[in-house]
Amino acid sequence: MAVADAESGGPGGLEQAAEVFAGMRPRLFGIAYRMLGSATEAEDLVQDVWLRWQGYDRTTVDNPAAFLATTITRLAINAAQSARARRETYVGPWLPEPVDTSADPHLGAERGEALEFAVLLLLERLSPTERAAYVLREAFEYPYRQIADIIQLNEAAVRQLVSRARKRVLVERRAPVSRSEQRRLLAAFITAARSGDLKALEELFAEDVISYSDGGGRVRGASRIPVVGASRLAKVIRAFSGSFWTGVEVAWASTNGQPSALLSRDGEVFAVITVNASEQGIDQVLWMLNPAKLTAVSV
Known part of the structure; x- marks a missing residue:
């Protein structure tokens, strides 16, 4: 039995x-x-x-x-x-x-x-x-x-x-850069974005860079259409650099096996940013802002 x-x-x-x-x-x-x-x-x-x-x-x-x-x-x-x-x-x-x-x-x-x-x-x-x-x-x-x-x-x-x-x-997909180079480019991007350094941003981007912001309709300021082109994207980032980065702390993490920046205010993560890059520079900037999608990451 x-x-x-x-x-x-x-x-x-x-x-x-x-x-x-x-x-x-x-x-x-x-x-x-x-x-x-x-x-x-x-x-x-x-x-x-x-x-x-x-x-x-x-x-x-x-x-x-x-x-x-x-x-x-x-x-x-x-x-x-x-x-x-x-x-x-x-x-x-x-x-x-x-x-x-x-x-x-x-x-x-x-x-x-x-x-x-x-x-x-x-x-x-x-x-x-x-x-x-x-x-x-x-x-x-x-x-x-x-x-x-x-x-x-x-x-x-x-x-x-x-x-x-x-x-x-x-x-x-273009051939990606190494992990160490991706990490360097991400860190340089965060620095340039925080300061609104237009020239530095343009130099980091591939000419046809595309930026996606996923706010799920729940985050004010999240672009509802992709932003395309090095010059245009650099200008958009500079335009909101002051308000977006106020009181923000940056921590570094590995999400989906690649270097990422966790942005938080008062200890709560409100954004995950990562970049995809090739020899031509940063091809994609990904802004994960939808609160419903950030439950699996923490500082």
Whole structure:
């Protein structure tokens, strides 16, 4: 009876199920986050998978890790379809929710692919199924045959999806600078932005730099359209340098595996700023200002 209890979901079985799930949890979150760009939504899916795993007849599961990965991926595909519809009515630019990878090293522990903001933004242009295939292959190195089983396509179709997504990322993204150079450029940008140094800002930017401010319609002053061009962006930043930076403290962190600046007033983070850069200079400036998206970071 004890053996039957353990196998059918009794106390012993549930304890073992929890142990298996805990071992897979970082990967499950990593898949869901890369699919959705939202730590909050990813956590919700992980909890959903746990509830399903608890109630499932686990005696029928030969490979728990594969079962859990399949479940989270299919849920994430459905969630991504709903998220795409919601983002059509999102106020202003939408940016991924930053996650503190210095506090949660498991997120990028296996492979850092499909984690950086620039790549996540490019993946937004893919269909949910294409994105799933790319994430499973590039971030977690799943075999094509297993990806085919997970997303319910044949292996040849999966290879095409991954190849197409990989080419899009390579073609549409300039070769990034090193982490140390990115950190230097970010620090220089923060210094120039605080002082409103127009010349210094223009020298840091690539000619076609683009700035995205995600306030979600909840933050006054957050631009509801991207600001494009080195000269224009420098002038915009200088125009609000005095009011924006008053009483601001800057802390440095690693979000999504890249250097970021956490801006706070009275100990509360109100913005995360990061830059993406190539040999041409800073290509993108990302301002995460929506309070709902800053719950996963702190000073």
